[in-house]
Amino acid sequence: xxxxxxxxxxxxxxxxxxxxxxxxxxxxxxxxxxxxxxxxxxxxxxxxxxxxxxxxxxxxxxxxxxxxxxxxxxxxxxxxxxxxxxxxxxxxxxxxxxxxxxxxxxxxxxxxxxxxxxxxxxxxxxxxxxxxxxxxxxxxxxxxxxxxxxxxxxxxxxxxxxxxxxxxxxxxxxxxxxxxxxxxxxxxxxxxxxxxxxxxxxxxxxxxxxxxxxxxxxxxxxxxxxxxxxxxxxxxxxxxxxxxxxxxxxxxxxxxxxxxxxxxxxxxxxxxxxxxxxxxxxxxxxxxxxxxxxxxxxxxxxxxxxxxxxxxxxxxxxxxxxxxxxxxxxxxxxxxxxxxxxxxxxxxxxxxxxxxxxxxxxxxxxxxxxxxxxxxxxxxxxxxxxxxxxxxxxxxxxxxxxxxxxxxxxxxxxxxxxxxxxxxxxxxxxxxxxxxxxx
Numbered sequence: 001x002x003x004x005x006x007x008x009x010x011x012x013x014x015x016x017x018x019x020x021x022x023x024x025x026x027x028x029x030x031x032x033x034x035x036x037x038x039x040x041x042x043x044x045x046x047x048x049x050x051x052x053x054x055x056x057x058x059x060x061x062x063x064x065x066x067x068x069x070x071x072x073x074x075x076x077x078x079x080x081x082x083x084x085x086x087x088x089x090x091x092x093x094x095x096x097x098x099x100x101x102x103x104x105x106x107x108x109x110x111x112x113x114x115x116x117x118x119x120x121x122x123x124x125x126x127x128x129x130x131x132x133x134x135x136x137x138x139x140x141x142x143x144x145x146x147x148x149x150x151x152x153x154x155x156x157x158x159x160x161x162x163x164x165x166x167x168x169x170x171x172x173x174x175x176x177x178x179x180x181x182x183x184x185x186x187x188x189x190x191x192x193x194x195x196x197x198x199x200x201x202x203x204x205x206x207x208x209x210x211x212x213x214x215x216x217x218x219x220x221x222x223x224x225x226x227x228x229x230x231x232x233x234x235x236x237x238x239x240x241x242x243x244x245x246x247x248x249x250x251x252x253x254x255x256x257x258x259x260x261x262x263x264x265x266x267x268x269x270x271x272x273x274x275x276x277x278x279x280x281x282x283x284x285x286x287x288x289x290x291x292x293x294x295x296x297x298x299x300x301x302x303x304x305x306x307x308x309x310x311x312x313x314x315x316x317x318x319x320x321x322x323x324x325x326x327x328x329x330x331x332x333x334x335x336x337x338x339x340x341x342x343x344x345x346x347x348x349x350x351x352x353x354x355x356x357x358x359x360x361x362x363x364x365x366x367x368x369x370x371x372x373x374x375x376x377x378x379x380x381x382x383x384x385x386x387x388x389x390x391x392x393x394x395x396x397x398x399x400x401x402x403x404x405x406x407x408x409x410x411x412x413x414x415x416x417x418x419x420x421x422x423x424x425x426x427x428x429x430x431x432x433x434x435x436x437x438x439x
Contacts, residue, residue, distance in 0.1 A: 124162040
């Protein structure tokens with residue numbers, strides 16, 4: 001007698017679609033393709049849009065056998081799954097020569113062209129650290145690449161919400177062309193976040209450019225703006241006040257030693273913006289801009305400063321002193337400052353007392369990171385004040401520089417301090433303190 005019953009199914013055949021999709025989510029492209037060959041159901045799972053919404057496409061910048069597969073894989077992905085894409089990041093790692101930049105440009109032309117035709121949901125685009133001012137970018141390749149990206153941004157401008165072109169290093173005209181592409185259709189852009197830190201080439205005084213101001217006036221819904229201080233001017237602050245005060249939440253500003261930062265910005269402009277945008281918080285990041293007269297011209301009391309980072313990158317300069325900055329400038333923000341990062345070589349001056357008094361005066365400071373020449377006693381005094389409720393620090397990260405090769409004595413003292421305040425550290429603090437030889 002023949003058995004008409006169906007063959008017994010594996011338990012995998014009854015796996016819910018949501019579980020199958022989650023399983024596929026953890027696989028790389030190669031394994032997903034292999035899994036899709038198992039059966040029809042698994043093949044359908046391969047084309048679930050949720051698997052392909054976010055993508056990072058990485059191109060190596062050096063000649064290798066994998067280069068060809070990288071470029072081909074990127075094009076394959078866009079052709080098969082580009083219509084699902086919502087968040088795209090493209091990385092081009094340290095291009096080695098003009099041959100690779102040319103290959104990258106040609107690949108990006110095809111990739112962006114295809115994506116522009118099939119995709120209507122991309123909300124986030126990140127292409128960082130291109131450094132288009134390097135010699136490996138020949139003029140023709142550079143010009144064509146910028147044209148390709150600009151054309152793509154025009155197509156995506158209806159729904160693109162986030163654009164990150166940090167480190168592009170373009171000219172003023174090229175940069176404004178790219179940013180203007182976001183307002184191509186309606187002469188207005190409703191992107192909520194743009195990152196143009198190190199977007200323009202070094203040494204450009206962007207703050208004095210009417211073209212830049214005209215370009216920035218097209219943005220009408222900015223929530224987060226990241227840029228360099230060489231873009232900041234009274235005109236820009238007035239533009240932000242007029243068009244984005246209702247939405248503006250955060251401005252991140254980098255000030256680098258090689259960028260022009262001698263412009264005069266009036267406190268009234270900052271005060272007007274802070275009044276019109278009451279939720280606004282400003283974060284400053286200084287790279288090797290440490291002299292008091294330069295900082296005093298920039299750090300105006302009217303700025304709603306929430307975070308500041310001052311880094312000298314190990315450079316020691318006896319012509320500058322951190323003391324007036326700690327005692328005169330930063331206390332102006334004692335009611336609002338929340339995060340403080342200090343990384344400098346102060347081997348010519350001791351700052352334990354000044355730094356401790358600054359921390360104790362800042363009533364909302366919850367994050368402290370310090371790399372400097374300090375005494376071990378500073379850490380103990382800081383923890384004692386935290387234990388007594390005289391500050392509200394939640395994160396303490398300290399690297400104590402020393403001129404000695406051997407740090408065994410400092411290490412022993414730091415272990416004793418940890419034992420003394422162990423209950424506080426383990427229960428309430430993100431704590432990391434070490435001694436570090438600076439020789």
